[in-house]
């Protein structure tokens with residue numbers, strides 16, 4: 726069940742700060758997505774390739790699909806024809822594969838570099854040194870990477886009630902984004918996105934400079950994985 730009131734409230738609140746709302750629709754039916762689309766929502770986030778593959782053809786073509794989950798290189802080909810932005814790039818190999826598959830469809834896919842900012846072992850992403858190494862490769866091979874556009878960074882904070890800890894993790898991601906913009910993307914007007922903040926911590930994320938939040942359960946209700 727879509728929470729229409731929550732969507733109206735959150736989207737109005739975010740619009741004031743120029744923050745993009747990505748509605749995370751994983752595990753939710755196409756009817757829920759269509760309902761928010763009809764209200765004006767255009768950015769939707771999915772985590773599973775097969776699920777996105779099933780949903781995308783059933784929904785309006787002008788939806789901007791954000792792939793926000795961990796992505797294996799061998800699966801990029803399935804989502805490349807229609808994906809707008811891939812949030813969780815964590816290796817140069819994946820970046821190259823996205824470029825290769827986007828080229829086949831003669832378009833450009835926007836990507837974010839995923840930073841590991843949380844304490845938890847299970848969360849994917851790179852540390853700062855790995856991002857700088859990736860950017861060295863990127864800059865050396867830039868002429869061959871015309872079908873990707875690096876638009877910023879993405880991160881997930883630790884799942885905890887300790888708001889000061891979460892705030893510190895968001896701050897760190899924001900600071901690193903500013904550093905990258907000043908060093909590697911100074912002449913690049915596309916490098917503008919900090920994707921951070923979910924249902925539980927998006928207000929903190931916005932306070933710390935987020936430009937894009939990924940919100941699922943507040944809009945669509947809790948996810949039930951037991952029914953697939």
Ligand SMILES: *Cc1c(COP(=O)(O)O)cnc(C)c1O
Pocket residue numbers: 749751772793794881923924925939940941942943
């Ligand atoms: C599921 C998911 C979200 C949304 O989580 P909620 O807590 O339901 O808002 C955001 N980002 C990523 C990467 C996710 O996997």
